[in-house]
Structures are given as C-alpha cells and as structure tokens.
Amino acid sequence: MADQDIEEAVTRALDEAPPRNFSETVDLAVNLRDLDLNDPSNRVDESIVLPEGTGQETRIVVFAEGETALRAEEVADDVLDGDDLEELGDDDDEAKDLAGETDFFIAEASMMQDIGRYLGTVLGPRGKMPTPLQPDDDVVETIERMKNTVQLRSRDRRTFHTRVGADDMSAAEIADNIDVIVRRLEADLEKGPLNIDTVYVKTTMGPSVEVA
Secondary structure, eight states: OOHHHHHHHHHHHHHHSOOOSSOOEEEEEEEEOSOOTTSGGGSOEEEEEOTTOOSSOOOEEEEOOHHHHHHHTTTOSEEEOHHHHHHHHTOHHHHHHHHHHOSEEEEEGGGHHHHHHHHHHHHTTTTOOOEEEOTTSOHHHHHHHHTTEEEEEOTTOSEEEEEEEETTSOHHHHHHHHHHHHHHHHHHSTTGGGGEEEEEEEESSSOOEEOO
16 A cells, blocks of 8 residues: 555545535544454554644543652643542443543553452443553653554454544645554554455545545
8 A cells, every 4th residue: 555545545535525614533444354353362452653643632531649640730631549530430420421531541550450440341341441651651751642642443343443633634644644554454464454455534524535
C-alpha cells in the first residue's frame, strides 16, 4: 500500500465530504480476512500513537495520589484518588458514565488491584482498563503521548473502525497516520498483509473511499 495511494484516497474522502459547520472526525474502516476471530489470540487489540495526532480532543482520566496526582492535574482532564475510586465502585451508573465519556485511563500501578476490584466489571468489557503507571514513569509524558493515541480493537468482528484524524488536518498528515496503522497491522497479523481484505477512509458524514 503506497503512501501516494493512501494520500490520494484521503484527498478524495475530504473533497467528497459534504460541507459542515463543524469539524468532522476522519475514520478508517479495516476489513480482515482468513482469521478465526473466535480465538482471542487472533483479535486486534492495539494502542497506536499517531505521528500527526488525532486532530480531536482526547479525554484522559488518571487514578493517582500524592505528587503524581499533583503533576497529572496540569494535563489530565480529571484526577481521581482512592476515595473517588471507592465511591465509583458503589455507583454503577456513575462508573458507566465515566467509562463512556473517557477515551483512556491511566493509573498508578499500586492502584491497579483496587481498580480491578471496584471497576473491573465496568472498564474491562469496554476495553478501558487503565494503562499502569510505573514509579519511574513520567505521568505528564504518558498523558501527552496518550492524547495522540488511538485504540484498534476488532473484538470478534471482521470489520473494525478507528479514528485517524479530523477534516481540518491535511491529507498528508492523515495519510501519515493511516500508514502507521496499516504497517502495525501488517506486522502483527498472522499472515501480515494477506489478513487485510479492504481498507476504507471517510469523514463522519462523508462517503467511504477505498484505500488501494
């Protein structure tokens, strides 16, 4: 899949999208083939940092205490401590709302066991269990990296989608993001490129354009 082909497809998708008075997300649809997705080991489950960013706000919530919590407050959308965690564990609706509106969770490694106990049944099925923050990790750097991260998750479906940018980004920037995703998939899938059937790019409301 040549870079030029990707950029041409993105250009078409942007040009053919009907004009809107708001910024639209640009999404990638990937269709897999020759994979038994009933076997969890064959499923796609990847976090990928996009080189040109997502073009959208990414909501990140951190579970932390002490100095780490103070530093996280500078850049995270919300910082929750052990008491907050316990309260969420007692309020299933609030926990579900938090999971639904948050893109990524980060947590100090020491809190992961309690998070599993209080929120595992809410976050686990949604693929939202936190990324553990080790004592030597810089919480600010981790948050900034995750703001440019997307999650690729096929579950047991042959087709899955992921965000690759926004319509106010250039076609070249979006194409760079797609290239990184496709290369990762080709490296990780059992038969590489042979497991990828078709790939389409589109804006939220626009037509799908096949990426050659």
